Amino acid sequence: MEKFYHFLTLASIVVYWLLVAGVTLRVVLKRRAVSISLAWLMIIYILPIVGVLCYFLFGELNLGKKRAERAKDMFKPFEQWFTGLNDCNAHSPETFGRHIYKIDELCNHRLGLPALSGNTLSLQSAPSDILHSIIKDIEKAETSIQMVFYIWHPGGLVDSVGTALIQAAKRGVNVRLLLDSAGSPRFFRSPWHTMMKDAGIEVIQALEVSPWRIFLRRLDLRQHRKIIVIDEKVAYTGSMNMVDPAYFKQNSGVGQWIDIMVRVTGPTVNVISAIHCWDWEVETGKRMLPSLPECHIEPEQSPHHPIQVVPSGPGMPEHxxxxxxxxxxxxxxxxxxxxxxxxxxxxxxxxxxxxxxxxxxxxxxxxxxxxxxxxxxxxxxxxxxxxxxxxxxxxxxxxxxxxxxxxxxxxxxxxxxxxxxxxxxxxxxxxxxxxxxxxxxxxxxxxxxxxxxxxxxxxxxxxxxxxxxxxxxxxxxxxxxxxxx
Missing domain, CATH: 3.30.870.10 (Endonuclease Chain A)
Structure with a gap:
């Protein structure tokens, strides 16, 4: 029996050594920043077993087989849609300032996505103003509302947003809501989830967190965008999740969250809508590309307010x-x-x-x-x-x-x-x-x-x-x- 335990100990050491050596080779052979590789090697060596497990869970960009294949197949049609924006007279590089000109070149060459002029922008920084503005635009919606958020946290004025969405759905507006699974657990456990689905709102849980998926997809890969598109006429994006700061993380000891949102009208709205459609297809497999924007920019119009939309994430050009x-x-x-x-x-x-x-x-x-x-x-x-x-x-x-x-x-x-x-x-x-x-x-x-x-x-x-x-x-x-x- 003593020999058996001795053999088992030696076998465990050999297996662990081979595992660490294999993971080390994988880290070294991956083409990425040296600082990242060195940090992972430190974690693997300082935290035996736990470090190896962390690398399997978080060490590599792994969207999951089904989503990865879907994102790969999607890229060409979306790139063609983006490239079509170059024919729009809202893309006028000759009027661009020097800062955005080079960024337009980069995004156009890598993604086919140009900067577009003819927009109006509104910077919103007060939480109540942001939420009331969103509610007002939802109440005016006639055909469609598309949303993506990392966090939807019920409470305060957010409940008024939810009520406005339900009322919109009941009057025939097509409402699609995509929420990150890890960021919005409270929403999915709340009555709002059921009430919205009963009203006909399509509510999709993005990148669902499940113990069964632990080795199938990187768990800390998250849907972190914040997007609202209404009737393809008005869009919002920025740093603010769908939360009322007065009701969110009040016991965390950091004070209220300070955020902004940008309200946009003009050709860029359709581009932001296309990003929502990308996220929707990655998660559901359903393609819903928006129409190309109507661009009627007069040459003498000034200022042109060009905006370059820059998306990132699995399936998009790296970095x-x-x-x-x-x-x-x-x-x-x-x-x-x-x-x-x-x-x-x-x-x-x-x-x-x-x-x-x-x-x-x-x-x-x-x-x-x-x-x-x-x-x-x-x-x-x-x-x-x-x-x-x-x-x-x-x-x-x-x-x-x-x-x-x-x-x-x-x-x-x-x-x-x-x-x-x-x-x-x-x-x-x-x-x-x-x-x-x-x-x-x-x-x-x-x-x-x-x-x-x-x-x-x-x-x-x-x-x-x-x-x-x-x-x-x-x-x-x-x-x-x-x-x-």
Missing amino acids: LIHQVLTLAINQANESVRITTPYFVPSADLVETLKMTAQRGIEVELIIPLKNDSLMVQWASRAFYSELMYAGVKIYEFYGGLLHTKSVVIDKQFCLVGTVNMDMRSLWLNFELTLAIDDEAFTEQMYQLQQSYIENAHEVVLEKWQQRSFYSRFLERLFYLFNPLL
Whole structure:
């Protein structure tokens, strides 16, 4: 019996060694950033068995066989639809500003998707104003309402949105609602789910979380977009989930969530609708491409308000949003101002920010003082010193959980949407960003960012260097886990 246990022990060691060696080879042979590969190797070696299990669950982009095949088959028809927008006179590169011109080139060559002019934009930052605006537009809907959200959290004015959707469905409006399974568990357990389905609303659970799927698909791959399209005439996107901040995560100790939404009309609405249709087909297999927009842009019309829609996620060209972000920052001549709730950037993005500051551009980063993820909070701080040494100014916002995702370049051009500056948003999730070449809108966004700074304190390098050894240890510890953050 003793020999049997000895043999079993040796066999277990050999099997585990082979497993670790196999996973190590897989990590090394994958073509990705060296920093990510090294972080995964550290996790695998520091956390025996658990590290290997984490890699199988979270280490590779795995949409699941059925969805992956569907996304591959979908790309060509969607690319053809996108390319058709180039024939629309709303695509007029000769009128574009220098910031969006290069981004239009990039997105057009990689996805066939051009920037389009002739839009109107409204920046909304007060939660009650946002929700009342959405309700008002839903009440005017005549034919269709399409929605995608990561989180739908019942309570407060969100219940009024739900009521408006049910009333719209009862008067014959086609309502399609796609909600992330991990982000909206409370909704799917609530009476609202049943009431909406009974009213004829199509409610689909995106990327369903289930123990049976644990090894079939990467579990932290999430549907993170926030989209509303009404009658293909009005669209909303931005950082705000379908939540009323006064009723959401009140016990988390971070204060109310601070968000924005952008209300859009014009040709870009049809493009945002097409992104919803992409998500709907990935999940259901049903194709519902919208009509191409009607574009009647007069040559003398000014300003043109061009918008480049930049989607990302499995099935889309890899790293597109990361490329757009890098390209936008590299074009800065005067200033770069960024707000993000989760700051765990890639090594490439860190170098881009440092280089931009080192060439004399004012670079400002605004992030929340308190975060709903302690791991992210500590990992973010691991980047402070090298960024401040390079000249980047860092502000910690103390007025709540600053959830706005925005980048303003030279006070003339901006990026707004759903994308956090972390590995999951930039490389993994279904996300959406609008690149907006509109000085009046950008000025509004810049002033809103300024209001965030007025409710923040600047991190001073000399004082930061005096932080405790305990803080430094936690920063470096959680930095190692950045592939999971």
